[in-house]
Amino acid sequence: MKTKIITLIALLLCGTSIYAQDHKTLVAYFSWSGNTQHVAEYIAKETGGTLFRIEPVKPYPTEYTPCTEVAKKEKEDNARPAIKNKVADWDSYDTVFIGCPVWWWTAPMIINTFAESYDFKGKTVVPFCTYGATYRDETLAKIVELTPDAKHLKGYGVIGRDTKGITEWLKEIGQLKK
Numbered sequence: 001m002k003t004k005i006i007t008l009i010a011l012l013l014c015g016t017s018i019y020a021q022d023h024k025t026l027v028a029y030f031s032w033s034g035n036t037q038h039v040a041e042y043i044a045k046e047t048g049g050t051l052f053r054i055e056p057v058k059p060y061p062t063e064y065t066p067c068t069e070v071a072k073k074e075k076e077d078n079a080r081p082a083i084k085n086k087v088a089d090w091d092s093y094d095t096v097f098i099g100c101p102v103w104w105w106t107a108p109m110i111i112n113t114f115a116e117s118y119d120f121k122g123k124t125v126v127p128f129c130t131y132g133a134t135y136r137d138e139t140l141a142k143i144v145e146l147t148p149d150a151k152h153l154k155g156y157g158v159i160g161r162d163t164k165g166i167t168e169w170l171k172e173i174g175q176l177k178k
């Protein structure tokens with residue numbers, strides 16, 4: 001009897017660790033001035049996820065006002081700015097964090113390009129964003145809207161690059177590294 005119980009516990013422990021190894025997380029983000037990158041790096045550290053920086057083929061202007069003008073035009077044109085890089089081994093990820101700054105009250109159009117470039121069936125998407133003052137919830141909702149085939153977990157948004165509260169949020173949604 002004792003041997004049976006020990007064998008059962010060993011099997012259960014083995015099963016749990018196989019699950020933990022199999023569960024893979026991607027932290028995909030777009031960042032223009034570094035805030036979202038900072039937050040994405042923090043999330044990757046806390047979840048054990050792999051970082052993927054969404055890189056535009058045509059870089060945005062480095063000056064603030066010209067960048068806002070390009071971003072505004074892309075939004076008005078419902079543009080799909082091309083992405084330079086590709087996620088390696090997409091199928092191996094179960095959970096995909098998608099993060100971006102708020103641009104003109106919503107996600108930058110390059111997030112549309114990203115969402116339309118991959119198959120989200122069977123994935124769990126977790127939205128996150130950084131912003132100056134407004135439109136956090138609309139931006140998180142936009143990321144959900146852009147990935148209709150995925151399941152979603154509660155998202156999170158921070159002002160600037162403030163990482164306060166992120167660990168608690170990740171714990172709440174069950175994404176902290178074991």
Ligand SMILES: Cc1cc2nc3c(=O)[nH]c(=O)nc-3n(C[C@H](O)[C@H](O)[C@H](O)COP(=O)(O)O)c2cc1C
Pocket residue numbers: 030031032033034035036037064067068069071072100101102103104105106130131132133134135159160161
């Ligand atoms: C083109 C553009 C549009 C923006 N629109 C908004 C906005 O609608 N609401 C807001 O709160 N912040 C807005 N911001 C501020 C950014 O969301 C904020 O600074 C963000 O943290 C920048 O992230 P990043 O450093 O990863 O690019 C805008 C910034 C830019 C460049």
